[in-house]
Amino acid sequence: MLNNKSIAFLGAGNMAEAMISGIVTAKKVSPKQVIVSNNSNKTRLHEIKAKYNVRTLSKEELDFHEIDVLVLAMKPKDIDLVIDFIQNKVQPHTVILSVLAGISTSHMEEGLPNGQQVIRVMPNTSSMMRESATAIAPGKHVEMGEILTAKELLECVGEVYVIEEEQMDIFTGIAGSGPAYFYYLMEHIEKAGIEGGLAPELARKIGSQTILGAAKMMLERTETPTELRENVTSPNGTTAAGLDALDKYGGGKAITQAVKGAEKRSKEISEQMQKVLV
Numbered sequence: 001m002l003n004n005k006s007i008a009f010l011g012a013g014n015m016a017e018a019m020i021s022g023i024v025t026a027k028k029v030s031p032k033q034v035i036v037s038n039n040s041n042k043t044r045l046h047e048i049k050a051k052y053n054v055r056t057l058s059k060e061e062l063d064f065h066e067i068d069v070l071v072l073a074m075k076p077k078d079i080d081l082v083i084d085f086i087q088n089k090v091q092p093h094t095v096i097l098s099v100l101a102g103i104s105t106s107h108m109e110e111g112l113p114n115g116q117q118v119i120r121v122m123p124n125t126s127s128m129m130r131e132s133a134t135a136i137a138p139g140k141h142v143e144m145g146e147i148l149t150a151k152e153l154l155e156c157v158g159e160v161y162v163i164e165e166e167q168m169d170i171f172t173g174i175a176g177s178g179p180a181y182f183y184y185l186m187e188h189i190e191k192a193g194i195e196g197g198l199a200p201e202l203a204r205k206i207g208s209q210t211i212l213g214a215a216k217m218m219l220e221r222t223e224t225p226t227e228l229r230e231n232v233t234s235p236n237g238t239t240a241a242g243l244d245a246l247d248k249y250g251g252g253k254a255i256t257q258a259v260k261g262a263e264k265r266s267k268e269i270s271e272q273m274q275k276v277l278v
């Protein structure tokens with residue numbers, strides 16, 4: 001389905017690069033089918049072209065007739081400027097994939113030509129390693145064939161889940177923002193490792209392998225996370241001491257609040273955009 005489709009990015013920042021890297025590495029599309037464009041940073045476009053051998057163009061040079069999938073990858077605050085820019089150029093056959101946190105399909109549909117196919121997507125930066133957990137929520141005009149195309153494209157960067165749009169905020173709290181929680185966790189594990197006498201690189205490797213192993217156990221074994229945790233925890237042993245400290249310092253609560261805080265912010269962004277409209 002991706003054969004000969006042309007995929008254009010508006011936005012060439014961190015998220016776009018992670019997706020471009022995953023897509024090119026998956027080899028389901030040739031780099032020449034990928035066009036990358038941004039607002040004004042030419043140096044960044046040169047860098048992306050040199051790394052991935054994709055086509056790069058200024059946004060004014062884009063030929064919208066040749067774009068099958070248009071990935072919007074700018075900050076949420078810039079969406080209305082971008083809608084103004086594309087509304088008289090975007091073609092009926094083009095499917096818009098928006099990775100913008102908090103921007104609803106209805107907000108985009110209202111500013112675009114009637115019937116435009118818009119899909120809201122939430123990947124994460126692990127797209128770079130083709131290990132994203134990505135959600136897609138199709139807008140009201142999207143045809144089944146286009147959902148399958150979007151799914152095939154996003155499977156190049158990891159696992160894909162089709163969800164209801166109202167679940168996008170919590171998905172963002174868990175998976176879109178999620179890598180940052182694990183990096184934050186790692187920053188603290190590394191600090192403790194260094195304080196315990198390990199070299200920083202070794203502490204990071206040990207911590208990362210431990211996170212990877214636990215993730216694989218949860219993905220591939222049938223036990224619940226609670227059972228897996230209990231299997232590590234000997235009565236009065238080292239893990240029990242570690243978990244007691246996590247409880248004492250509010251570890252569990254902090255993790256729940258991190259997910260909820262990100263979810264809340266995603267909702268706030270949507271509400272702010274609604275206010276701009278009325």
Ligand SMILES: NC(=O)C1=CN([C@@H]2O[C@H](COP(=O)(O)OP(=O)(O)OC[C@H]3O[C@@H](n4cnc5c(N)ncnc54)[C@H](OP(=O)(O)O)[C@@H]3O)[C@@H](O)[C@H]2O)C=CC1
Binds near residue numbers: 081
């Ligand atoms: N970073 C992440 O982990 C994730 C991000 N997202 C979403 O991805 C989007 C991008 O985030 P991120 O990559 O981190 O942001 P960055 O700041 O790294 O990149 C933003 C990009 O948007 C471009 N841009 C700004 N205005 C326009 C415009 N008018 N037309 C075309 N391009 C424009 C910028 O170009 P220039 O440099 O020329 O100004 C830049 O390339 C956000 O909406 C975010 O919610 C979703 C999931 C995860």
Ligand SMILES: O=C(O)[C@@H]1CCC=N1
Binds near residue numbers: 172176177
């Ligand atoms: O922090 C943000 O708003 C974006 C969306 C999800 C991850 N990064």
